[in-house]
Amino acid sequence: MWTSKAWRIKEMLRWVRKATSMRGAQWRLTNFINIAMELVADIGLLKPVRKALKTVKTHRDAILARWASGLNNARIEAPGGIFQAAKCRARGYRNDDTFISMIYLLAARVQNLLKST
Template identity: 55%
Template sequence: MIGDNTILDPIRKALGTVENHRSRILERWTSTHSNARLEGFNGLFQAARARARGYRNTTTFATMIYLIAAPLGDLFKST
C-alpha cells in the first residue's frame, strides 16, 4: 500500500509542517513587508568583511562598515 510506505514519511512530515503553519504562510503572502533592508545590510557586512580581512578586532570591522555605508561623498560635493 502506498499509505503505509515509509519512503513517504518525509513528505508527510513536510505536509504536516505546512498545515501547522498555514495561517502564517498565508499572512506572509498577503503582507507588504519584505526583507529588502536586511538583504541590503547583509551586502554591507559582506563588503566590509572582504575589505577588513586580516583585522582581528570587532572595532575595526564596525569602522569598516561605517566607512562603506556612510555617504561621505555627499559631504564633499559642492553646493
C-alpha cells in the same frame, strides 16, 4: 526520478509565491500542499521534503499573512549581506573599529560620501 519530483515541488512553491491576491494564494498554497504530499508520500529519500511540507502546513496562516500585510523581510536581510561582505573584507584585522569602518564604507552611498567632503 526523485530529483524531478523534488524539483517539481520547488517550482510549485515558486508558483505559490507569484500569487497576486490573498484568495489566489490560499488556493495555490492548498493545492501545493496536497499535490506535494502526494508526490513524496511513499519515497523514503524525500523524508526531509515531507518534513518541510508539514512545517508549511503548520504555518499556513502565517505564510498567507504575507499577502494581507504586503510586508517582507528584505529590509532586515539586506544589512546581513553587508555585514557578511564586511566580514570577508576585514578578515585578518583584530580591531573592531576596522570592522565597523568597513561596514560604513560598504553601506554608505557614494553620493553621500562625496557631499560630505
